[in-house]
Amino acid sequence: MPELPEVETVRSGLAGVVTGRTVLATRVLHPRPVRRHLPGPDDFEAALVGRTFGEPRRRGKFLWLPLDDGDAVVAHLGMSGQFRSDVPEAPLQPNTRVTWDLDDGRQLRFVDQRMFGGVWLSPGGAALPSELRHIALDPFDPGFDPVAVARRIVRRSAGIKRLILDQTLVSGIGNIYADESLWRARIHYDTPGSCLTVRRTASLLRHGRDVMAASLVHGGTSFDRLYVDVNGSSGYHERSLDVYGREGLPCRRCGRAIVREAFANRSSYRCPFCQPPSR
DNA sequence: CTGTGGTCCTGTATGC
DNA sequence: TGCATACAGGACCACA
Secondary structure (H helix, E strand, O other), rough: OOHHHHHHOOOOOHHHHHHOOOOEEEOOOOOOOHHOOOHHHHHHHHHHOEEEEOEEEEEOOOOEEEEHHHHEEEOOOOOOEEEEOOOOOOOOOEEEEEEEEEEEOOOOEEEEOOOOOOOEEOOOOOOOOHHOOOOOOOOOOOOOOOHHHHHOOOOOEEEEHHHHHOOOOOOOOOOHHHHHHHHHHHOOOOHHHHHHOOHHHHHHHHHHHHHHHHHHHHHHHOOOOOOOOOOOOHHHHHHHHHOOOOOOOOOOOOOOEEEEEEEOOOEEEEEEOOOOOOO
């Protein structure tokens, strides 16, 4: 579930935990979350000892923790990843996959039930890990240009939802905020990009930025800064979402029942009146 | 290059 | 009650 607002909440929480801290020891408890560390789990455990973290950074849904020698630890939360800070003596949370003992006596833990997420070392990745070069700027990036992205989108024939979920066009948007953005912009998810104007598409992207910014405010106030609820559809989302997960409930604009439809092995929610099929 | 659909994971919910 | 199946979905990859 974690999309840009949740990942940014984790990033800012991590900043207070790891910045300036030196690693004393790393433990890999399950090999899968370090699968993208090609030298293997043993190498990952040994590689970080004695190295110091800088301030965590983010692009889209990817995080990276710069190291003082120019390398970086890259992290992705996948569906269910969490970072937790605790004392080493505290019992491990279920599904704890990797731990780092830090030089202030705290222990950083990567917890991930479904293991779609992971962590790995990126040589020379402090400024921007090479593995993230194909990831586009996200709508919070000062360099993000909605019109430029819109121009690329309207040249494509795929459905608009698939396009805004394409992290090489715009990053940070996942299934929930895609539906929320499309609802705000009154666009059907399967409208071909080529059937949209640059103006309308740029507006959609600005809606995406706005809805994620509004969610980020909730994430920063009602949650522990290091805690992201695994049950993404519960908690504050129920109050703040307009369309996602609201099958059968009245559209907040027109009152018609929200419908849920299968889309690329997942669900899409839309208002049948505000977001009719194109053509 | 572009579009499409499959795959990886496990806990929870639902159905027979 | 118990077992099987569906579902959640971000990133990546194979294939046409």
